Amino acid sequence: MSAFAMQHDMLTLTPLRSVGWAPMLHSGTQGRLALDGNERWYLVHTLPHGERRAQLHLGAQGLRTHLPTIEKTIRHARQLRTVRAPLFPRYIFLILDLGRDRWLSVWGTVGVSSLYTCNDRPVPVPEGIVETLIANSDEANLALFTSGLTTGQSVRILSGPFANFVGTLERLDAAGRVRVLLEMMGTAVPVAVRRSAICPAA
Numbered sequence: 778m779s780a781f782a783m784q785h786d787m788l789t790l791t792p793l794r795s796v797g798w799a800p801m802l803h804s805g806t807q808g809r810l811a812l813d814g815n816e817r818w819y820l821v822h823t824l825p826h827g828e829r830r831a832q833l834h835l836g837a838q839g840l841r842t843h844l845p846t847i848e849k850t851i852r853h854a855r856q857l858r859t860v861r862a863p864l865f866p867r868y869i870f871l872i873l874d875l876g877r878d879r880w881l882s883v884w885g886t887v888g889v890s891s892l893y894t895c896n897d898r899p900v901p902v903p904e905g906i907v908e909t910l911i912a913n914s915d916e917a918n919l920a921l922f923t924s925g926l927t928t929g930q931s932v933r934i935l936s937g938p939f940a941n942f943v944g945t946l947e948r949l950d951a952a953g954r955v956r957v958l959l960e961m962m963g964t965a966v967p968v969a970v971r972r973s974a975i976c977p978a979a
Contacts, residue, residue, distance in 0.1 A: 809841065810841060810843055810872070810911055812872065814874060815874045815875070815876055815877070816872050816873065816874045817872070817873065817874075817875075817901035817902070818843075818870050818871070818872060818901060818902040818906075818907040819870070819871045819872075819873050819880075819892060819893070819899045819900070819901055819902060820868060820870060820871070820892075820893045820900070820902055821835075821842075821868065821869050821870070821871050821883065821889055821891075821892055821893075822867060822868060822889075822890045822891045822892075822893065823867050823868065823869060823888050823889055823890055824867075824888055824889070824890050825867065827867070827888035827889070827890075828844055828863045828866070828867065828868070828869055828888070829844070829888075830887055830888035831869060831886060831887065831888030831889045832844050832869055832888075833888075834886045834887040834888055834889075835869075835871060835883065835886055835889070838882065838886070840871060840872065840873070840878065840883075841871075841872040842869050842870060842871050842872070843869065843870040843907060843910065843911060844863060844869045844870075844918075845863070845864035845865065845910050845914065845918070845920045846861050846862060846863055846864060846918055846919055846920065847861070847862060847863075847864050847919060847920050847935060847936075847973070848860070848861055848862075848919060848935060848936040848973060848974065849862050849935055849936050849940065850935075850936040850937055850938075850940035852940075857937075857938055857940070859936045859937065861919070864910075864920050867890070870902065870907045870910075871883065871892075873899060875898070875899065880892065880899055915972075915973060917973075919973040920973075921972060921973055922975065922976035922977060926946055926949060926975075926977065927946070928946055928947060928948065928949070929945060929946065930945070930946045930977065931943055931944070931945060931946075931977070931978040932944060932945070932946045932957060932975045932976065932977060932978055933975065933976055933977070933978045934957065934968075934970055934974055934975055935973075935974050935975065935976060936971075936974045937970060937974055939959060939968055939970070942959050943978045944957040944958050944959040944960070944968070945957065945958045945965075946958075946975070947967060949972070954969070954972075955969065955970050955971065955972050955974070955975055956968065956969050956970075957970060957975065
């Protein structure tokens with residue numbers, strides 16, 4: 778697979794645009810990851826569960842990366858555990874200036890499987906995709922899917938005891954408070970969740 782365009786559908790970035798993401802404007806993160814001159818975003822494929830390890834070792838080389846994350850709930854042995862996980866498992870985004878950076882060293886970085894290329898040259902991510910992901914993350918770097926949502930819309934809960942339940946968005950205010958109505962036993966039950974814990978239902 779040599780072109781980022783071939784990965785675009787697999788990364789399911791289209792739904793992010795369709796829900797009308799709008800910038801959250803966290804100046805610290807955006808300033809650190811702002812592109813300069815000939816810098817572009819590129820796609821790195823990591824080893825299984827190697828996203829953070831690759832990010833750490835790329836950072837040790839002075840390279841800047843972005844790893845969008847979500848919180849999800851794992852059910853095991855009748856217990857619930859909420860963990861932070863990559864939004865796109867085995868993928869991280871990397872800033873490179875191909876005329877300045879020693880990009881061939883990325884291939885040998887701990888945690889990295891490959892850097893997506895075409896004709897032996899890295900393929901840049903289409904402009905605006907990573908910027909949108911960064912702009913729609915909170916201070917903890919959790920991806921937010923709430924921009925563009927409206928009351929009455931069907932949403933899926935991502936984490937907590939009601940993970941994977943689909944309900945109706947009843948309230949979403951500027952302070953980030955969210956209330957979702959879940960149908961249980963024929964009754965609509967209001968449930969309060971964090972803003973980062975919901976996304977549009979497919």
